[in-house]
Amino acid sequence: MANIKDIAKKAGVSVTTVSRVLNNHPYVSEEKREAVRRAIEETNYKRNLNAVHLSKGETFLIGVVIPFTNHPYFGLLMEGISNEAVKNNYKLVLFQTNYEVNREVEALKMLQHKQIDALIICSRSCSWDVIEEYVQYGPIVLCEDSRGRKVSSTFIDHYKSFFNALEYLHKNGHQKIGYCIGRKSGTNSKQREKAYKEFLKKIHAPYVPHYIFDQCLKFEDGVKVVQQLTEMDDPPTALLVTSDIVAAGIITCCKEKGISIPEQLAIMGFDNQPIAKIMHITTLEIPLVEIGKKLFLQAIDKEKNSHEEIQVKLIERQTV
Amino acid sequence: MANIKDIAKKAGVSVTTVSRVLNNHPYVSEEKREAVRRAIEETNYKRNLNAVHLSKGETFLIGVVIPFTNHPYFGLLMEGISNEAVKNNYKLVLFQTNYEVNREVEALKMLQHKQIDALIICSRSCSWDVIEEYVQYGPIVLCEDSRGRKVSSTFIDHYKSFFNALEYLHKNGHQKIGYCIGRKSGTNSKQREKAYKEFLKKIHAPYVPHYIFDQCLKFEDGVKVVQQLTEMDDPPTALLVTSDIVAAGIITCCKEKGISIPEQLAIMGFDNQPIAKIMHITTLEIPLVEIGKKLFLQAIDKEKNSHEEIQVKLIERQTV
Numbered sequence: 143m144a145n146i147k148d149i150a151k152k153a154g155v156s157v158t159t160v161s162r163v164l165n166n167h168p169y170v171s172e173e174k175r176e177a178v179r180r181a182i183e184e185t186n187y188k189r190n191l192n193a194v195h196l197s198k199g200e201t202f203l204i205g206v207v208i209p210f211t212n213h214p215y216f217g218l219l220m221e222g223i224s225n226e227a228v229k230n231n232y233k234l235v236l237f238q239t240n241y242e243v244n245r246e247v248e249a250l251k252m253l254q255h256k257q258i259d260a261l262i263i264c265s266r267s268c269s270w271d272v273i274e275e276y277v278q279y280g281p282i283v284l285c286e287d288s289r290g291r292k293v294s295s296t297f298i299d300h301y302k303s304f305f306n307a308l309e310y311l312h313k314n315g316h317q318k319i320g321y322c323i324g325r326k327s328g329t330n331s332k333q334r335e336k337a338y339k340e341f342l343k344k345i346h347a348p349y350v351p352h353y354i355f356d357q358c359l360k361f362e363d364g365v366k367v368v369q370q371l372t373e374m375d376d377p378p379t380a381l382l383v384t385s386d387i388v389a390a391g392i393i394t395c396c397k398e399k400g401i402s403i404p405e406q407l408a409i410m411g412f413d414n415q416p417i418a419k420i421m422h423i424t425t426l427e428i429p430l431v432e433i434g435k436k437l438f439l440q441a442i443d444k445e446k447n448s449h450e451e452i453q454v455k456l457i458e459r460q461t462v
Numbered sequence: 463m464a465n466i467k468d469i470a471k472k473a474g475v476s477v478t479t480v481s482r483v484l485n486n487h488p489y490v491s492e493e494k495r496e497a498v499r500r501a502i503e504e505t506n507y508k509r510n511l512n513a514v515h516l517s518k519g520e521t522f523l524i525g526v527v528i529p530f531t532n533h534p535y536f537g538l539l540m541e542g543i544s545n546e547a548v549k550n551n552y553k554l555v556l557f558q559t560n561y562e563v564n565r566e567v568e569a570l571k572m573l574q575h576k577q578i579d580a581l582i583i584c585s586r587s588c589s590w591d592v593i594e595e596y597v598q599y600g601p602i603v604l605c606e607d608s609r610g611r612k613v614s615s616t617f618i619d620h621y622k623s624f625f626n627a628l629e630y631l632h633k634n635g636h637q638k639i640g641y642c643i644g645r646k647s648g649t650n651s652k653q654r655e656k657a658y659k660e661f662l663k664k665i666h667a668p669y670v671p672h673y674i675f676d677q678c679l680k681f682e683d684g685v686k687v688v689q690q691l692t693e694m695d696d697p698p699t700a701l702l703v704t705s706d707i708v709a710a711g712i713i714t715c716c717k718e719k720g721i722s723i724p725e726q727l728a729i730m731g732f733d734n735q736p737i738a739k740i741m742h743i744t745t746l747e748i749p750l751v752e753i754g755k756k757l758f759l760q761a762i763d764k765e766k767n768s769h770e771e772i773q774v775k776l777i778e779r780q781t782v
Contacts, residue, residue, distance in 0.1 A: 203555065217532035224531045224558045228565070233572075234556040235523065238544045245548070252553075362473040362736045365755055394740055416682045 153181035157386045168233055169200070189437060204441050207237045207249050207259040209265050210395045214387045214415055215324070215430065219264050219285065222434020230442060232259075241325070250276040260441035280449060283440045285433065286329050287451070294440040294448045296433050303454045304337040304382070307410055307426055311380045312345055314462050320353030320368055320378035322388055334384070353378050364391020368399060371407070380408035380462070386418040386425055393421060393461065401414060409461040422460040428452070473501035477567065485503055486607050487522070487551055502576045523760050525578040528567050529585050533679060534707045534735055535644070535750065536631055539584050539605065542754020550762060552579075561645070563587045570596040580761035585636060586649060603760045606649050607771070614754050614760040614768045620650045623774045624702070626655040627730055627746055631700045633667055634782050636728060637757020640673030641700035642687055654704070691727070700728035700782070706738040713741060713781065729781040743782040748772070 146164075150157045155174050162170045163178040188284045206223060208216045209284055227234050236281040239245040251274055253261045260281035266273070270291065273282060277292040281304070288295035298380060311319050323331050335354075342349050352374070357366050371377045387413035398402055403409055411418050411425035418425045433452055440448055466484075470477045475494050484492045485500040526543060528536045539749055547554050555578055559565040568600045573581045573596055580601040586593070590611065593602060597612040608615035631639050641658060643651050662669050673696070675687050687708070691697045703709040708730035716723055723729055731738050731745035738745045760768055 196592050210541070212537035217537060221530075221532040228560065229557050233568075234558075236544065238548050238554075240548065248553075295526065328572040360736060362740060364742065389742065404464045416680060420682060420685065420711065 148185060148399045149181045152185065153177040157380065160209075162198075171340035175426040183191060187375050191260045194286070199296070200279075201257060201258050202232050203235050203258045204232050204438065205235045205237055205249050205252055205261040206259065207239055207246055207263040207265070209241045209267075209325075210320050211236070211238055215385060215433050216264055216411065218415070218430035219399055219434040222436075223262060223438045224432075224434075226435045226438040230438075232438075232442065239267060241265075241267045243272075249274065250282075253282070253292040254279045255320060256280075257401075262437050264437075277446075280448060281441055281443070282438050285437060287449075288448045294446060296430060296440065296450045298433075298452050298454055301337045302331040303426060303428075304334040305341055307339065308455070309380050310340040310410060311382065311462065312341075312382075314408065316352075316378075316380035317345065317347055318353070318376070318378040319347075319382065320350070320355065321382040322358035322363075322386050323383065324357070324359050324393075326354075350378075355381075358383070358385065358388045364388050364393070365395050366391050368395040368401070372399065372401075377446070379406075379424040380404075380410070382410050382412075384412045386411040386413045386415040386423055388418045389423050389425070389461070390421050393417060393423065402458070404462050414455075414457055418457070418459070424459045424462040427455040427457050429458060468505060469498065469501045472505065475495040479735070481520075482646055484693045485621070487713045501655050502514075502781060509692065521577060521579055522552050523555050523705075524552050524758065525555045525557055525569050525572055525581040527559055527560045527583040527585070529559055529587075529645075531556070531558055533550060535705060535733065536584055538735070538750035539754040542756075543758045544584060544754075545751075545753045550758075552762065554566075558684060559587060561585075561587050563592075567592065570602075573602070574599045577601075582757050582761050584695035584757075597766075601761055601763070601766060603757050607769075609769045614757040614763070614766060616760065616770045618748060618753075618772050618774055620653040621657045623748075624654040625661055627702050627776070628658065628661040630776060631702065631728060631730060631782065632661075634700075634728065636696040636700035637665070637674070638670075638696070638698040639667075639700045639702065640670070640675065641704065642678035642705050642712075644677070644679050646674075646781040662696075669674045669696075675701075676736040678703070678705065678708045681707050681714075683710040684708050684713070687712050690716040690720070692719065697724075697727075700724075700730070702732075706731040706733045706735040706743055709743050709745070709781070710737045710741050713743065716750060724780070724782050731781075734775075734777055738777070738779070740747050744779045744782040745777050747777050750766055767780040 146157055148162045155177060159170055159174055160178050163175050204227060216234060224234060237245060237249040249261055252258050264282045264285050271310050274292060282293045284293055284295045286295060287297045291330060308319060325331060339349060383392060389409050393403055393409060397406060401407055411423040413430060413434060414425045414427035427454060466477055466480050470480045475497060479490055479494055480498050482494050522546060544554060557565060557569040569581055572578050582603045584605050586604060594612060602613045604613055604615045605617060606615060607617045628639060645651060659669060709729050713723055714728055716727060721727055733744040733750060734745045734747035749772060757772060
């Protein structure tokens with residue numbers, strides 16, 4: 143059976159060119175593409191792509207670690223990553239981790255075993271010790287501040303942006319401010335918690351543990367938050383909600399219960415998702431699609447250890 | 463360098479067992495797993511997984527074709543597919559097609575070249591002629607009625623469910639009924655159009671082309687629909703909206719403009735997404751996560767040509 147070298151010889155092109163044609167990769171002249179196609183037809187070549195990978199060491203697959211599919215935050219990141227992958231003719235291998243360390247290690251192992259060319263970790267469960275064992279095998283890209291590590295990263299400064307958002311609520315007259323978070327134990331959440339505690343100190347406000355609402359990921363989680371608020375003797379007057387979709391759930395639920403926004407409860411969202419615009423939610427714009435795009439480009443970039451901080455922007459609307 | 467056969471020999475197990483251990487596949491006894499681990503350590507074996515694939519012909523990768531990421535309908539399907547993949551220790555290769563035929567063909571070619579074990583097509587752009595060329599290479603699973611084809615499928619009867627929904631609106635006193643659809647040219651949409659036209663004939667109502675709103679995919683598309691409605695001399699009194707998220711956008715926008723629902727405009731959603739429950743939207747429940755799960759299980763099933771129809775359920779709430 144003809145192999146890739148035979149094809150290259152017959153077509154009068156390099157093995158790399160044959161591989162590019164087989165992978166539908168751009169940047170091959172139509173002339174060469176045609177020559178390869180003819181050679182393939184004449185030799186009745188049925189390639190085994192895994193063999194191609196063995197010879198080339200490139201798979202045109204990029205791994206993406208996400209905790210779960212179908213979440214608006216990761217949905218927007220994935221949108222950016224995936225659109226850019228389409229443009230560059232790469233495919234994505236999805237690693238849904240449910241925040242289990244083992245599943246993230248599996249992704250790292252696929253990088254080690256050259257089954258993927260690079261790995262994007264959208265939200266990390268592994269410690270740095272574990273991740274750094276694998277940097278030798280290929281590019282690893284993270285969506286958190288990873289300066290000083292042997293990886294690349296695109297990130298926002300969660301401490302600073304959270305602190306600024308809290309100050310904005312305070313300037314608008316609020317002293318009792320709570321927040322809703324997706325996962326308290328996440329690395330970004332820890333930065334936010336730090337900002338929250340230091341902000342409280344700054345304004346001489348007490349730390350009230352039940353002003354923090356954990357596990358707020360979806361629209362329907364807003365129902366739970368409003369329920370808890372109505373049961374409090376001394377509820378917060380403002381909430382920083384780290385996802386617009388949760389903020390939308392809270393607002394919808396407040397309307398039903400006759401809680402007026404922002405008079406009785408001020409709400410500040412995060413992300414500036416389309417729903418924030420339509421529901422007039424004051425929010426912090428985080429360009430997630432743009433971040434996803436940059437994460438992908440860092441993954442296919444041979445230059446390692448690039449780091450980019452993305453700026454957030456306060457969008458004032460009607461809920462604060 | 464030791465290869466997989468050497469490991470198998472040293473550990474006293476079959477090559478398949480070694481492969482399973484390398485792939486973190488379940489159903490290997492802890493004893494054998496340990497023997498393989500020891501053998502790997504002793505030989506300092508660094509596997510090349512692509513070589514493993516060559517010998518085994520299994521990748522534990524399942525391809526998934528979706529038109530775009532970050533859409534609530536495909537998000538729920540992906541949630542079902544991905545959760546089931548995690549359970550069965552498979553990874554997913556994502557093919558975002560943007561409804562371009564070429565990108566779907568790339569996915570089919572990866573099946574041909576044994577880079578993936580099976581392919582799930584959530585929404586098809588290729589004609590049947592093209593797809594059927596590839597059924598010889600591995601399982602292909604579709605999310606549309608594919609009975610009589612050499613593939614597997616999990617589907618709902620879009621004709622029947624659309625017709626029933628229209629009858630429900632008619633029974634509630636509506637004669638002028640329009641609908642909002644994601645993509646008019648889709649195979650499911652064509653079944654719906656057929657149902658719509660035959661329903662109009664049945665109730666002796668005229669076919670009004672501008673009662674059909676195309677390209678309704680997101681929350682914000684609801685704004686556009688309401689805008690168009692307000693500009694009509696004789697608008698429909700009821701809308702069948704094939705996505706709850708679009709229905710939610712329409713309802714939110716109607717509230718702002720003082721259009722009362724259901725008095726001035728009845729809205730019926732599709733899917734029964736969480737947002738439908740919170741906004742009290744009357745909807746057709748389509749168990750998309752469950753469908754995703756079934757699609758995945760059909761993909762890893764060696765039994766070809768299984769077909770399952772999923773029933774939809776009318777959920778009566780407050781928007782009709």
